[in-house]
Amino acid sequence: MSKPRTLFEKVWDAHLVRPETPETPAVLYIDLHLIHEVTSPQAFTELRQRGLRVRRPDKTLGTMDHSTPTTPRNHLGIIPVIDPMAISQLEQLRKNCAEFGIPLFELGDENQGIVHVIGPEQGLTQPGMTIVCGDSHTSTHGAFGALAFGIGTSEVGHVLATQCLLQRKPKTCAVRIDGRLGPGVTAKDIILALIAKYGVGGGTGYVFEYMGEAIRSLSMEERMTICNMSIEGGARAGMVAPDDTTFEYIAGRPFAPKGADFEAAVARWRTLPTDEGAVFDHELTLSASELKPMITYGTNPGMGIPIDAPVPRPEDMPDARSRAALDKALAYMGLEPGKPLLGHPVDVVFIGSCTNSRLSDLRQAAQFFRGRKVAPGVRVMVVPGSQQVKRAAEAEGLDRIFKEAGAEWREAGCSACLGMNDDKVPPGKYAVSTSNRNFEGRQGPGARTMLASPLTAAATAVTGVVTDPRTLMN
Amino acid sequence: MEPISTITGKAVVLPVENIDTDQIIPARFLKVTDKSGLAAGLFEAWRYLPDGTPNPDFPLNRPEAAGATILISGRNFGCGSSREHAPWALQDYGFRAVLAPSFADIFRSNALKIGLLPVTIEQAIYDELVAMYANDPQMALTIDLAAQTVTLPDGRQVGFPIDAFSKYCLLHGVDQLGFLLNQADAIAAYEASHPQPVKTTG
Ligand code: SF4
Numbered sequence: 001m002s003k004p005r006t007l008f009e010k011v012w013d014a015h016l017v018r019p020e021t022p023e024t025p026a027v028l029y030i031d032l033h034l035i036h037e038v039t040s041p042q043a044f045t046e047l048r049q050r051g052l053r054v055r056r057p058d059k060t061l062g063t064m065d066h067s068t069p070t071t072p073r074n075h076l077g078i079i080p081v082i083d084p085m086a087i088s089q090l091e092q093l094r095k096n097c098a099e100f101g102i103p104l105f106e107l108g109d110e111n112q113g114i115v116h117v118i119g120p121e122q123g124l125t126q127p128g129m130t131i132v133c134g135d136s137h138t139s140t141h142g143a144f145g146a147l148a149f150g151i152g153t154s155e156v157g158h159v160l161a162t163q164c165l166l167q168r169k170p171k172t173c174a175v176r177i178d179g180r181l182g183p184g185v186t187a188k189d190i191i192l193a194l195i196a197k198y199g200v201g202g203g204t205g206y207v208f209e210y211m212g213e214a215i216r217s218l219s220m221e222e223r224m225t226i227c228n229m230s231i232e233g234g235a236r237a238g239m240v241a242p243d244d245t246t247f248e249y250i251a252g253r254p255f256a257p258k259g260a261d262f263e264a265a266v267a268r269w270r271t272l273p274t275d276e277g278a279v280f281d282h283e284l285t286l287s288a289s290e291l292k293p294m295i296t297y298g299t300n301p302g303m304g305i306p307i308d309a310p311v312p313r314p315e316d317m318p319d320a321r322s323r324a325a326l327d328k329a330l331a332y333m334g335l336e337p338g339k340p341l342l343g344h345p346v347d348v349v350f351i352g353s354c355t356n357s358r359l360s361d362l363r364q365a366a367q368f369f370r371g372r373k374v375a376p377g378v379r380v381m382v383v384p385g386s387q388q389v390k391r392a393a394e395a396e397g398l399d400r401i402f403k404e405a406g407a408e409w410r411e412a413g414c415s416a417c418l419g420m421n422d423d424k425v426p427p428g429k430y431a432v433s434t435s436n437r438n439f440e441g442r443q444g445p446g447a448r449t450m451l452a453s454p455l456t457a458a459a460t461a462v463t464g465v466v467t468d469p470r471t472l473m474n
Numbered sequence: 475m476e477p478i479s480t481i482t483g484k485a486v487v488l489p490v491e492n493i494d495t496d497q498i499i500p501a502r503f504l505k506v507t508d509k510s511g512l513a514a515g516l517f518e519a520w521r522y523l524p525d526g527t528p529n530p531d532f533p534l535n536r537p538e539a540a541g542a543t544i545l546i547s548g549r550n551f552g553c554g555s556s557r558e559h560a561p562w563a564l565q566d567y568g569f570r571a572v573l574a575p576s577f578a579d580i581f582r583s584n585a586l587k588i589g590l591l592p593v594t595i596e597q598a599i600y601d602e603l604v605a606m607y608a609n610d611p612q613m614a615l616t617i618d619l620a621a622q623t624v625t626l627p628d629g630r631q632v633g634f635p636i637d638a639f640s641k642y643c644l645l646h647g648v649d650q651l652g653f654l655l656n657q658a659d660a661i662a663a664y665e666a667s668h669p670q671p672v673k674t675t676g
Binding site: 014017018022023024025027029031032038039041042045046050052055057058059060061066067083085086088089092101102103123124126128129134135136150151152153154155157158161162163164166168170200201204205231234236255265300302321324325328418419420427437439440441442445446 | 489490491492494496497500501502504505506507508509519524548549550553554555556557558559561576578579580583584587588637638639642650651653654655657658660661664665668670671672673674675676
C-alpha cells in the first residue's frame, strides 16, 4: 500500500518534471497559464530580448480585465477606452498574443471577463490541474481541486518560455469548516470569519484544503468565493476536493471533455480527494453554524467582525503592536472604537470582483433591489465578472432590477476592486464592497472600504447605512 | 542580474506590520509596460500629502534617510497582490534588501527573482532594530549573503535563512530562467508521457 496522500500532494506529485532536492527546487509542470494586460508585458519583453518563443500557446489564454473601463458600450457597441496608458497596455497584450499565437478574449469579446471568472466558466479549470496567473487571486481555481496560485512577472516569463516553474513544496493545512450556514450568511462570511480568526499571515507557507460539512454543501460559485480569498489569509493556494457538484458544474462547458472523455475524466478526478489517513502539517477550524454576516472595519481583510459587533477598541488588544495597527487603521477609516458599524452611512456600494461577481452573487444581491430604490446619495456599481455572466443576468432580467432601483449596471471587469481603471471610491468616502481587499487606497486614494457579502452590500445599498441583511429578509 | 555578496548600507525603518503591495505601489502606477520609473509610485499614499508635497513625517522623507539601501519593516511584509512592480519599485528607489520578521510568499519569491534580498529576522531582533533606529536614524547594517548573516549596528551578528538555490543564483548573478531552459529535455519527456487536460487553442 502506498502512503496516504492529500489532494495537494497528488496534484503536486503528478506535475513533477523534477522533484526538489536540498540544492534545487522542484520543476513543476503547468497545465494552464492565464495572462492579463497588467502583469504580462515585461515578461514578453524578456522573451523577445532572449529570442525565446512561447513554448505552449495552446496552454495559455489571455483576457483583458484590470485596466479596462466598465463603462457601458457606445452606440456602435464598443466599450470606449480613453486612458492612453490603459490603451497602450491593452494594445501591447493584443500584439503579444497575436505574435506568439496565444488565444485572447479581448475587450468587447463575448467571452471577455475577469481572469478568475472566465477560466471556470469556460470549463478550462478542471480538477487535478496546475493553473497559474500573474495574479494572486488565481487561488480561486482551487475550488475545483486544481493547484492554482499567483505568480510574479518573472515567473510569467518562466512559464511562457518553459511551461514550468521552480517551486519549493509548500506545507499543507486542513481548514475544517463544520456545520451549516444560517439564513443570510454566505460563503463570503465564512472566509471573512476565517481570516478574522487566524489573521492575514496565518496561511503563509501553506496550501489550504477546505473541507467539512459546510464546504460540501456549497455550490461551485460559493467554493470559488472561499478559495479566492485564501491569499488574504496568507495561503498562496486553497483547494476543495472535487465531487459531484464539481463534475456537474464542468459538464457541457466549452472546454470540458465530452462524451466518453468526460466519463473517463470524472473517473480520474474521483481519485483526487485526500486519502483516509493522510497527514496535514497544520489544521484550522471554524464552525459555520455560529457565523453571522461579517464586515471589515479596518485596512486589512483580517480586521473583520460580525456585523452586529462593535468596532474593537485599541485598549482591548493583546499587545502594543496590534494596538498600533488598530489605531492606524481606525484613523484611516475614520471610525470610532467601541461603536457599532451597523447604521454607519455609506457613499458607495460595489458589487463585483473575482470574489463575488458571478450569477449567483448577482441573484442574491438582486433580491434586495427588487421593488426597492437605492438610498439617496449612494452610488451603486454592479459589475458582472464576465460578459457571459452579464448576458445570463440580463436573460433573467437582473439588469432591469438593478437599473430600476437606481444602481449602475456596467460592463465586465475588475472595476472598482483595485482603483486602476475609472471606477473608484472618492477620497474619504465609505464603500461597502464585495471585493477582497480593504487596503488603504485600494479602491482609490483615501477610499474607505468595508468588505462584505453581496447580501450585506445590497441591503446597505437600499438603506444607505451598513445593514444586517437578515433584517430585510422575510 | 548583478551578483550580490555583501550589502552594506544605511537602513530606514518603516515600523508597520502587514504592509501590502497596494501600499508599496498603488495599482494606478501599474499601467506601464516596462519596469522603469516605478520609484515615483513607491509608498505614494504615505510619502505625499494630499496636496502632492512630500509628507515630512514619513520615514523615507526624513533627511537622514537619504541614500538608504536597506528597508526594515514589520511582519508579513508584501502581502496582497502578486505584482512584481512592488519589488521593482523598491529596487528602483534604491533599496537592495528588506529586513522583516516575515514576508508574504509571493513577494518573497518575486524579490528573490530580481535580486532584492528578503532577509527574515526574528521578531525580537526587529524590535531591537526599531529601538536602535529611534536613537540613531543614520544606523547602518551589513548583510553577508554567503555567510547568511546580518551585522547589527552594535556589532552583533545574527543569521538568516535562505533557500540554497536562491542563494546560489543571487551570489552568482544567475537567473532562474536559464536553469529552467536547461531542463528542456526533461520537460519534453514529461509532455510526451502526460495527456493534455485542456487546449486553449480549441
Ligand atoms: S477583481 Fe480585483 S482581485 Fe480580482 S483579479 Fe481583478 S483586481 Fe484582482
